[in-house]
Amino acid sequence: MKDDVSFLIEAAKKAAGNAYAPYSNYHVGAALLLNDGGIVTGANFENASYGMTLCAETIAIAKASSDGQMDKIIAIAVAGGPAGKIAMGDAVTPCGRCRQIIKEVADVTKRDIPVHCVHANGHHTYKLSELLPNAFGPSNLA
Ligand code: THU
Numbered sequence: 208m209k210d211d212v213s214f215l216i217e218a219a220k221k222a223a224g225n226a227y228a229p230y231s232n233y234h235v236g237a238a239l240l241l242n243d244g245g246i247v248t249g250a251n252f253e254n255a256s257y258g259m260t261l262c263a264e265t266i267a268i269a270k271a272s273s274d275g276q277m278d279k280i281i282a283i284a285v286a287g288g289p290a291g292k293i294a295m296g297d298a299v300t301p302c303g304r305c306r307q308i309i310k311e312v313a314d315v316t317k318r319d320i321p322v323h324c325v326h327a328n329g330h331h332t333y334k335l336s337e338l339l340p341n342a343f344g345p346s347n348l349a
Contacts, residue, residue, distance in 0.1 A: 211240060211282070212282070212284070212323055212330070212332075214246075215238050215240050215246065215282060215284040215323065216238070216284045216286060216323060216325055216330055218236075218238035218246050218248055218284065219236040219237055219238040219248070219263075219284040219285055219286040219323075219325065220236060220286045220293050220294065220325065221236065221248070222236030222237065222238055222248035222249060222250045222263065222267075222286075223235055223236030223250060223263070223286055223287055223288075223293050224236070224250075224293075225248075225250040226250040226251045226252075226263070226287075226290075227250070227251070227252050227253055228251050228253050228290070229253060230253050230255075230257060230260075231253065232289055232290050233251075233287060233288070233289060233290075234250070234251065234287055234288065234289070234290050234293065235250065235251045235262065235263040235264075235285065235286070235287035235299060236248060236249070236250050236263050236285070236286050236287065236293070237249045237250075237262075237263035237264040237266070237267040237283060237284065237285050238267065238283070238284045239267050239268065239271055239280045239282070239283055240280070240281050240282040240283075240284075241271070241276060241279040241280060241281065242279045242280075242281050243279060245276070245279070247267050247270050247271045247274070247276065247280075248267055248270075249263045249264065249265070249266030249267030249268070249269075249270060250263050250266065251263045251266070251287075252266060262301070262302055262304070262305050263285065263287070264283065264285060264301050264305040264308065264309065265304070265305055265308050267283075268280070268308055268309070268311075268312060277312060277315055277316075278315055278316055279316075280312050280316055280320065281316070281318060281320070282320065282321045282322075282323065283309065283320060283321070283322045283323065284322075284323040284324075284325065284330070285299050285300070285301060285322065285323070285324050285325065286299060286325035287299040287325075293325075294325040294326060294327060295327050296326070296327055297326055297327075298324035298325060298326035298330070298331050299324055299325065299326075300322075300324050300333070300338065301322060301324075301338065306335070306338050306339040306342075307339065307342070307343075309322065309335050309338075309339070310335060310339055310342045310343075310344050311344070311345070312335075313335045313336075313344075314344045314345045314346065315345075319334045319335055319336050320334070320335045321333070321334060321335075322334070322335060322338060
């Protein structure tokens with residue numbers, strides 16, 4: 208039987224197949240593991256006004272939040288690559304904006320969320336605190 212991480216990575220790869228990325232042709236999928244075993248996925252969503260693009264991670268997290276499930280998120284997997292060649296090169300790591308979005312999840316869940324970044328030969332797992340050290344977050348506003 209596949210373990211949770213392998214299952215989550217497969218879900219991220221599959222989600223990348225739903226990317227709407229006609230401008231970059233770079234397809235990204237993200238999958239969130241919930242503490243009840245559920246999985247929420249997202250894929251990047253581009254726009255002719257390029258800067259309006261939404262990343263896969265942000266979409267997945269917004270989906271979970273809008274379904275009232277943000278506090279259940281315990282891990283994230285991200286996979287991507289040129290269309291039809293998911294994870295054939297370097298690991299996809301979340302962009303700066305997505306790291307800040309994940310920071311919100313880390314604070315709400317009180318977990319240093321593991322982010323499994325898929326690359327050609329497997330995956331590398333980072334903690335959010337490694338990807339975004341000394342982050343600004345909800346506690347700064349208190
Ligand atoms: N992208 C993501 O969806 N997530 C990342 O972590 C990195 C970049 C998307 C944005 C854009 O649609 C495409 O990848 C190329 O930058």
